[in-house]
Amino acid sequence: MFTALLIEQLLNGLQLGVMLFLMAAGLTLIFGVMGLINLAHGSLYMIGAFACATVAAATGSFWIGLIASLAAAAGVGAIIEVAVIRRLYDRDHLDQVLATFALILILSEGARWLFGSFPLYLDIPPLLQGAVPLPGGGQYQLYRLAIIGVGIAVAVGLYLLIARTRLGMRIRAGESDREMIGALGVDIGTLYTVVFALGAALAGLAGALVGALQSVQVGMGEPVLILAFVVIVIGGIGSIKGALVGAVIVGVVDTMGRFLLPSLLALTMPASQATTIGAALASMLIYVVMALILAFRPSGLFAAQS
């Protein structure tokens, strides 16, 4: 029984990690190519979730909702990039933090204006309802397995996009020398908009996928955003491989900490106390892990060459 529980929790950690990867990949791509720190990435996640929930409720199809979430997040991302973000590339980090913080206020309050303060709900599509048996007994939700599958597919897709396509070549060139690729005749403005919209679409996809597991509400993006920051700091800002490794570390450490710490502490103290202290420690665990990693590798595990 314990083995089954352990596998289930590991899978949960993996699912959280994969979801964080979708967020972190966009963040780290945007930072790597444009040198921009984007706090509003969590708002794009929220937009994806709202778009999916609204369209799925209107059409009755989760899949149309999913496409809508990609389109909405990418669309809003492109609009934001052209209207605001574009002016921030040659500013310092302080201006970027403030302007994107302002965007959070605008987008969160705007979403509350449009959709109200009550959470929306999104059902798991019929195709993915149900559970699969786990080795050692127990069952696992098919939908969560599907999220893990989507995450792996996106990771492979991103790898192929960046390593094998012309767009990917330009993205890599933009990371190493943006003046030079401008001088070589690549329209850098369009490239930046495309990269930003791509990152936004990934965030929107993550929001839509998670929307079916949790309620869809204003502010849902913020905890995820901060976890995604932890992920890219651990992985090395600008590195997609780092984002993948960091995301799995954060997802698994966080989930396993919440699962194991209370029972570990229960060996040395009364159960009720162990639950409280274990929960408190578990919620801090990933930050401790991050601090430890940064104490030894100040620029993350897979630091991109500066």
Added chain:
Amino acid sequence: MNRETTVNLLLALLLLGAPILAANLGEPFYVTLATRVVVLALAAVGLNLALGLGGLLSFGHAAFFGLGGYVAGILATHAFNGEPLFADIPATTSMPLIWVTAVVVAGLVALPIGAISLRTSGVYFIMITLAFAQLIYYFAISWPAYGGEDGLSMSMRNAFPGVNTAKPLPYFLICYAALMVTLLLFRIVEGSRFGSALQAARQNGTRLAAVGIAPFSIRLVAFAVSAMITGFAGALYADLNRFVGPSMLSWHMSGELIVLIILGGKGRLFGPVAGAMIFVFFEYVLGGITERWQFFLGLILLGIVLFARGGLLGLLSGKPRHV
């Protein structure tokens, strides 16, 4: 007297005069509003030391603000219940003692956080300070002894010798005096050898190291002092609201502190004061007109960042003395 000094004096007088006038007109609400301005300004003065002088963009100063608040709340609760704090250390409701404790606690927590965070720079520094603040935030939420998610209410304001702190105006004057003393300290630090070294560390750390001063230790001290001032403000804020909760530790709070500095003018003595005045004014006026005031605050903030760099003091008093 240059133009910025004149503007600063006028702001200081306005901030003192308006609540006294309001108290005499029987409008205690405005006195409380002014106290809010003063305490937020004080918190931002702390951050301004790290951010304005040292160029350290800490996105986690809410941690120190909240710690100061929790020190005040926890000491007051223990004293109210007549429980000792630890074995035989008694709790207290005396403000000066609480302030000292808050400042010391904030400084002690800031040292390890600073020591790890300052190994990094740029975006890493922003995110790691944010992450440490989140660590403390989640700890406060999941630790049930002091209210957890609900926070901690204090039944009455703590005591200051010879002053009735329950009345709005005396409490305002305490906070105002604290702000003015801290601003004086800020000015002294800015002009001292340490202040010069700190600003040199912001402008060019390598060059500072070349003349024989290690930027790391200068930055670390600045970070800790900055946290101590913000922690002090947190203790005052808890007493102002007679409540302390995890919202004081949240990353929105860290963001707001940065916003205050930018609204007013980064690195300027009275920047945080001007910024807090505008922020609370917006919050009050926009908040009175529409529930969606944060939407418009966001638009205004975006406009300032994109088009009016230098903040209010930049508009009022021209170019800064240091570039």
